[in-house]
Amino acid sequence: MRALPQAFFERSALEVAPALLGATLVHEVNGMRRAGRIVETEAYLPDDPAFHGWNAVDPTSGMIRLTGRTAPLFGPPGVAYIYLVYGMYWLFNIVTERPGTGGCVLIRALEPLEGLSAMMEARGTSRVRALCNGPGKLVQALGIRPEQQGTDITLGPLFVEPADAKAGYEVGCSSRIGLTRGIALPYRFYFDGHPDVSPGIPSDIAVARRQSKLARGVRALDAQKHRRGRGDGV
């Protein structure tokens, strides 16, 4: 096992997130490896409104108000931060920065490499496609459990192996996916054109689409009202 060491994670999530692309996330379950190449990540920073610990630091005293959920985010780097979203799916993050600073990287998608049949079984599917192309899916596939919250991922059984070859993909950057705050910050990194990148739409684009659709609806309604007003039909 040649796991990425703590020093790799002891810097800004903005550096760690793109640096993780091409590395391999490994989980050893019952002596068997399940592994995938990291193809999509997102950075979450201390002063970022989408970061779970963004308001944990009191600006006047500088003291950190730790809650049960966010405490690991301000602990040592290279530790798992796992949390439940939408009451159903667990998402896997790696804590970054030196203790007390706050920050993490969300692993959003993997290219499945090892233990495919175990991953398919864990996901309840007989297809290899769409096995790990989303943050909730890859947690299911690798069998990452909420009890692993706070564990050191430089030791295993859950760890990251460094990339051993050029990936052959350009690194793309966009806003993050599925957010309502901090939607324009360019903190998402991915292998451009890789088939296992998640199908999500960057938040700023998604919001713009919703608004233009809404505007179209309003215009259609106005036109209808106008026609009715002139008595041309239903």
Place this chain on the structure above:
DNA sequence: ACGAGGATGCTCT
């Protein structure tokens, strides 16, 4: 192909 809607439980913006 896409879009809408529902499931579901924890945290607190």
Place this chain on the structure above:
DNA sequence: GAGCATCCTCGTG
């Protein structure tokens, strides 16, 4: 009580 760092299924083309 609202709001989620999501995913799946079921409608329409």
